[in-house]
Ligand code: UDP
C-alpha cells in the first residue's frame with residue numbers, strides 16, 4: 668500500500684463507519700492493509716467514529732499514528748451509518764471510494780475485485796453476499812427489500828444491503844443522502860447516469876460486539892423504499908406528478924357540481940343540492956392544494972444537487988486504475 672500524503676496522490680479512499688467496534692477496528696485495518704498491499708495504487712483509509720461510547724476512537728487515534736495513510740473522523744454523537752459514510756465521502760480524496768462495514772463481516776480481500784470492475788468502466792460496483800452469514804430472520808426481509816428496490820428502481824441488484832461497494836467518487840459526492848439512505852446509493856446514483864454492476868463477495872458472521880440494528884430496521888427500510896421511489900420518480904417533474912394526482916379530484920368536482928345543478932332542476936330536496944355543492948367545493952380546494960404542492964416541489968427540485976448532477980462519460984484514457992501485482 669502506498670500511503671497517501673497529498674490529495675493528488677490518493678487514488679482510492681476506503682471509508683469505514685464505526686459505532687462501538689473497539690475490538691474489530693485493529694484487525695480490520697490490518698486486513699485492509701494486507702489486501703491492498705500489492706496493488707499499485709495509493710490508498711487512504713478513512714475511519715468514521717459515529718459517536719462511539721467505547722474505546723473505538725482511542726483505537727483509531729493509535730492506528731493513525733501507526734499508519735500514515737489512515738485518517739479518523741469523530742462525531743460528537745451517534746448520527747447513523749449513512750451520516751458516517753457521507754462524512755467519509757466528503758473527506759475522501761480518492762478518485763474511487765470503497766466502503767465496507769467495520770465489524771469484519773465484509774472481507775477486504777474482495778477490494779481488488781471491485782477495483783477491477785471500476786477499471787472496466789463501471790461507476791458503481793456493489794458486493795453481493797451470496798453466502799450471507801446472518802440469521803434467516805434478517806436474510807428473508809432483506810431478500811424482499813432487494814426484490815422491491817430492483818423492481819421499482821430498475822437497478823437490478825441482488826444485495827442492496829451489502830456495504831462493500833466501490834464508487835467512482837463523483838457518483839456519491841453529489842448525493843444528499845440522509846436518514847438510512849446508504850442502502851440506496853446505487854439506485855439514487857443511477858439517476859445521474861451511473862453504470863452499476865455487482866460481484867459476489869465473501870461474508871462472515873460478526874466476531875465481536877453486536878449488530879447496531881434491531882427488528883425495527885425492517886420498517887425503516889420499507890418506508891425508505893417508498894421515500895426513495897418518490898424521490899426518483901417525482902424529482903424530475905414534481906408538478907407533473909401532483910397534477911396527475913389532482914386530475915381525479917378535478918373530475919369529481921365537475922361531477923358534484925353537475926349533481927348539485929341537477930338537484931335544483933329536478934326539484935330534489937334542497938339538502939342534497941348543498942351537499943353536492945360542498946363536495947364539489949372540497950374537490951376544487953384539493954385540486955388547488957395539489958397544484959400548489961407541485962409548484963413548491965418544482966422550487967425545491969430546482970435547488971437540489973441530485974437533480975442537477977449528471978455524470979459525464981468517461982474515456983478509456985481516463986480509466987487509469989491499474990492493478991499490477993508486484
Ligand atoms: N454503524 C454506524 N453507525 C450506526 C450503526 C452502525 O457507524 O448507527 C456501523 C457499524 O459499526 C458497522 C456498520 O455500520 O461498521 C454496519 O453495522 P452493523 O454491523 O451493526 O449492521 P448489520 O451487519 O447488522 O447489518
Ligand code: MG
Nearest residue numbers: 768770772873
Ligand atoms: Mg454487521
